Amino acid sequence: MITVENLRKTYGDFPAVVGSDFSVESGEVFGIVGPNGAGKTTTLKMLAGLVEPTGGSASVLGYDPEEPAMRRKLGFLPEESPLYEDMTARSYLRFFADLYDVPRDVADERTGAVLDRLDLEYRDRRLGDMSKGMKRKVAIARSLVNDPDLLIYDEPASGLDPLTTNVVLEFVRELRDEDKTVVFSAHNLFHVESICDRVVIMNRGEIIARGTVPEIRAEHGETTYRVFTTVPLPETLPADDEVGGEGEERHVAVVDEMAAVESLREAAGAAGGRVADIRTDEASLEDIFLRLAREAPTTSEAEGGRGTAAAGDHVAGEREQRVAGGNGQS
Amino acid sequence: MTDLRTRLVAHARTVLRIARWEVSRSAGTLDRRTAVIGLVAVLVAGGIAAGAAGGGVALDRDLYRVGIASDSPYYDAVDQSSTLDPRPVSDPNVELVVSETHISVADTQTGRAAYSAFRDAVQSYNERQMAREENQSAAFPVVVDLQYRERAALVPAGSRVDGGAGGGGGEAGTGDGGGTDAGTGSGTSGDADGAGGTATDGPAASDAAAADDGGVDAPSLGGMASLFGGDTSGSPASISPPFPFASLVLAFAFLVPMNFVIQAYGSSVLNERINRRGELLLVAPISPGDIVAGKTLPYLLGTVAITIAIAAAVGGGVVSVAAVVPIGLLFLASTFVGAMFARSFKELTFVTVTVSVFLTTYTFVPAIFTNVTPIALISPLTLVVRDLAGESIPLGEFLFSVGPILLAAGVLFLLGVGVYREEDMFTQRPVPLKFLDALDSRISRARSVATLSALSIPFVFIAELLAIAVLFVLPVDLTVPMILLAVAVIEELAKSLHVLAAFEKARFSRTLRSSLVLGGLSGLGFFVGEKFTAIAQLAGLQSLTLGQTAFAPSGVGIGDGTGVSALVVLGLFLAPLALHAVTASVTAFGASRGRSAYGVALAGAIAIHLVYNLQVVSALG
Numbered sequence: 001m002i003t004v005e006n007l008r009k010t011y012g013d014f015p016a017v018v019g020s021d022f023s024v025e026s027g028e029v030f031g032i033v034g035p036n037g038a039g040k041t042t043t044l045k046m047l048a049g050l051v052e053p054t055g056g057s058a059s060v061l062g063y064d065p066e067e068p069a070m071r072r073k074l075g076f077l078p079e080e081s082p083l084y085e086d087m088t089a090r091s092y093l094r095f096f097a098d099l100y101d102v103p104r105d106v107a108d109e110r111t112g113a114v115l116d117r118l119d120l121e122y123r124d125r126r127l128g129d130m131s132k133g134m135k136r137k138v139a140i141a142r143s144l145v146n147d148p149d150l151l152i153y154d155e156p157a158s159g160l161d162p163l164t165t166n167v168v169l170e171f172v173r174e175l176r177d178e179d180k181t182v183v184f185s186a187h188n189l190f191h192v193e194s195i196c197d198r199v200v201i202m203n204r205g206e207i208i209a210r211g212t213v214p215e216i217r218a219e220h221g222e223t224t225y226r227v228f229t230t231v232p233l234p235e236t237l238p239a240d241d242e243v244g245g246e247g248e249e250r251h252v253a254v255v256d257e258m259a260a261v262e263s264l265r266e267a268a269g270a271a272g273g274r275v276a277d278i279r280t281d282e283a284s285l286e287d288i289f290l291r292l293a294r295e296a297p298t299t300s301e302a303e304g305g306r307g308t309a310a311a312g313d314h315v316a317g318e319r320e321q322r323v324a325g326g327n328g329q330s
Numbered sequence: 331m332t333d334l335r336t337r338l339v340a341h342a343r344t345v346l347r348i349a350r351w352e353v354s355r356s357a358g359t360l361d362r363r364t365a366v367i368g369l370v371a372v373l374v375a376g377g378i379a380a381g382a383a384g385g386g387v388a389l390d391r392d393l394y395r396v397g398i399a400s401d402s403p404y405y406d407a408v409d410q411s412s413t414l415d416p417r418p419v420s421d422p423n424v425e426l427v428v429s430e431t432h433i434s435v436a437d438t439q440t441g442r443a444a445y446s447a448f449r450d451a452v453q454s455y456n457e458r459q460m461a462r463e464e465n466q467s468a469a470f471p472v473v474v475d476l477q478y479r480e481r482a483a484l485v486p487a488g489s490r491v492d493g494g495a496g497g498g499g500g501e502a503g504t505g506d507g508g509g510t511d512a513g514t515g516s517g518t519s520g521d522a523d524g525a526g527g528t529a530t531d532g533p534a535a536s537d538a539a540a541a542d543d544g545g546v547d548a549p550s551l552g553g554m555a556s557l558f559g560g561d562t563s564g565s566p567a568s569i570s571p572p573f574p575f576a577s578l579v580l581a582f583a584f585l586v587p588m589n590f591v592i593q594a595y596g597s598s599v600l601n602e603r604i605n606r607r608g609e610l611l612l613v614a615p616i617s618p619g620d621i622v623a624g625k626t627l628p629y630l631l632g633t634v635a636i637t638i639a640i641a642a643a644v645g646g647g648v649v650s651v652a653a654v655v656p657i658g659l660l661f662l663a664s665t666f667v668g669a670m671f672a673r674s675f676k677e678l679t680f681v682t683v684t685v686s687v688f689l690t691t692y693t694f695v696p697a698i699f700t701n702v703t704p705i706a707l708i709s710p711l712t713l714v715v716r717d718l719a720g721e722s723i724p725l726g727e728f729l730f731s732v733g734p735i736l737l738a739a740g741v742l743f744l745l746g747v748g749v750y751r752e753e754d755m756f757t758q759r760p761v762p763l764k765f766l767d768a769l770d771s772r773i774s775r776a777r778s779v780a781t782l783s784a785l786s787i788p789f790v791f792i793a794e795l796l797a798i799a800v801l802f803v804l805p806v807d808l809t810v811p812m813i814l815l816a817v818a819v820i821e822e823l824a825k826s827l828h829v830l831a832a833f834e835k836a837r838f839s840r841t842l843r844s845s846l847v848l849g850g851l852s853g854l855g856f857f858v859g860e861k862f863t864a865i866a867q868l869a870g871l872q873s874l875t876l877g878q879t880a881f882a883p884s885g886v887g888i889g890d891g892t893g894v895s896a897l898v899v900l901g902l903f904l905a906p907l908a909l910h911a912v913t914a915s916v917t918a919f920g921a922s923r924g925r926s927a928y929g930v931a932l933a934g935a936i937a938i939h940l941v942y943n944l945q946v947v948s949a950l951g
Contacts, residue, residue: 050609050613050752052751052753068616068617069615071613071614071615076610076613078609078610080605082604082605082606082607083607086355091354095351099347099611099615100615
């Protein structure tokens, strides 16, 4: 469906995308994740034919992305959905259907069904009078007006309330069930983890991880073990009551290797106690992303001067904010 | 062939869809205030046209009330005057009473003014009667021959003799015209009532009349001496300037609506760029060219419709419409490019005002000199003035006037469509960089450089003609060097800016070889393009000294090579090619080394070009 080889885009001296390689199979939901400025939107726009690559190649539905024939089979949803606010939802959708040579009755039926599923009424209301969530639903309906084989959604749930976000994400799942191929970007990793078949993680224009979520977790995730002992050891801390039982003390140590678990078992036995419980914690996609982003080489380390100070600062600031805010997904 | 036709039909269908959408959207967004302003604009244009068509803008209509009997010999003169309002003799509220034996007027300022207006009205009436006379020899027994003289031969105004061509006020035909700027020879007016000098026409007549006011070189007011005394005052409606005033005002009416159409058009184009609104159109299976054509079509058709309506109102024919529509297209093209470059509505306002002022000046000012100099033909509005005056327009003159405008509009649209893409529409890049982007968008290989150089010719042509129009009023000794410098600057910029854009966008390697190849191609393209401008000769522009200066072999156009050997002709023919290739290579080399180096190289190229031009002009004498 999509093949990307060494795709690059440079704005002036700033490399927005650096040598991306990936492929997307028919019927899968493919996620591109990364912080702001990672190159997600630029990559999607190159796939949609909106932005001309500086180098490399991309094949979308068997076409060069800039070919109009490709666009007939593509549904694109930009991150922001600036609509023509003086038009009603109905006239707006009909206009775009017209551009795709879709007969009016077919367009009405098709977009009507989508809006029903997205629970949008008021189709004759001016778009300027609609809420952001309602506009997003109209934009999604527009992306499907030509019954496309491929959907490219850039941050489809960006800025929406949780209820509308769930509606949109559920809708994307349903698209997969209808054999549509969906490529979408997000910086909310929970969304990606919940619906994507495969994922690439981008940072500073580069792909730093790829695969299914379990594959990425296996390759890059840290599995940690919480070992509860009945006696205090130099490596342990007092544990919460919830893990205690039958009046025994509980102490806990967190280790990341089974060998360390065995060492704790031996130490506890030597101290007259025992290992009462062992729990395994798997890293979330967000944990992995944060760790990879921290470990990624800096601009000067990687390419001897890639990127600009401003861009680098922006990404770093974003990362710090995420770390400070915590994620609650572990 | 069928495939081509299918594609054309598909394009046309898409363009019409977008046009229909643009109309419905614009109608939906048109607020009442805008509608009122638009309506006022149309009414103003209509008012100007109607006023001019009615014999002038008569703000002083029925200003003075005249008590006069309907059987008075003066009644028709009063009745036909726009300034005077005939009333019964018994009416006490009048400024002037005309009886069979005498004229009564109050000894007040108003009374004197009414008396003056009455004199003018009678005089104009008499002139009209004379003009209708079948036996013109009897009506105008004196023929005045006009000869233009060099300025240097002028006698200082203070030393001129009284009189001059045409009748002075109340002095029945005494002037001999000697030594005046009009050089009118022996013009006398033998009219008993002093309203002489009517046997002349056009600007010469006015110049002749100008001499009767003690040597002031100004168009006459009223044109003739007064009925009862030497007074040249008159109402605006009676002004007779040395150009076809009425036709000029009517021609101006064509321009007024365009200034409003481009406001709406520019806003529509910029609206697509605000908040990335037009991004989704770019993802649809339609080309940027279709989008632009569709968005422009309603405004172009509107301009055409308004033009036809105005032409019908003022008596213009097909020539008027055919001459004005390209101006409208250039208004739209300039606005489109400006709206593509502007980064806010504030900047767009600056753009549209600039477009209005520049194009109105470019088209209107030369038209003032319709009957004076061939330079006036650089403006299609001149064609309108002549069409309204009932003159026929040769095809060559029509093409000379309209061709550059049409070509310039086409190239501007081409450049604008080149930046109708995501990377330029929705970014806040500085305007100069967007301009370079627009040029670069048309460069795909080395030979594109030659094509762009050739396409720059309309702008070069317009810029050089404008330079001539601006400078031709100065003494030739001063103007020629300035024209030569202007030509060098204009042409070197035209040959090098797109090369700079290509190097800036890393289209070509920054090597000496690339510089020479691109410079050579740019010079060649420019050389080929300028040969098409030989059409200038059709308009007789080369009869002017300045025309020879600007359109000498070094400039746009070719010399005729009369009286020289074939070898010299060949040399003259190829010398510009060598010049253009050399200077373009110099600037290309500078461009390959960065913007600062380009600036230095450009200055050098201009210097070389200027020296060459001076040599050619000197050689041509």
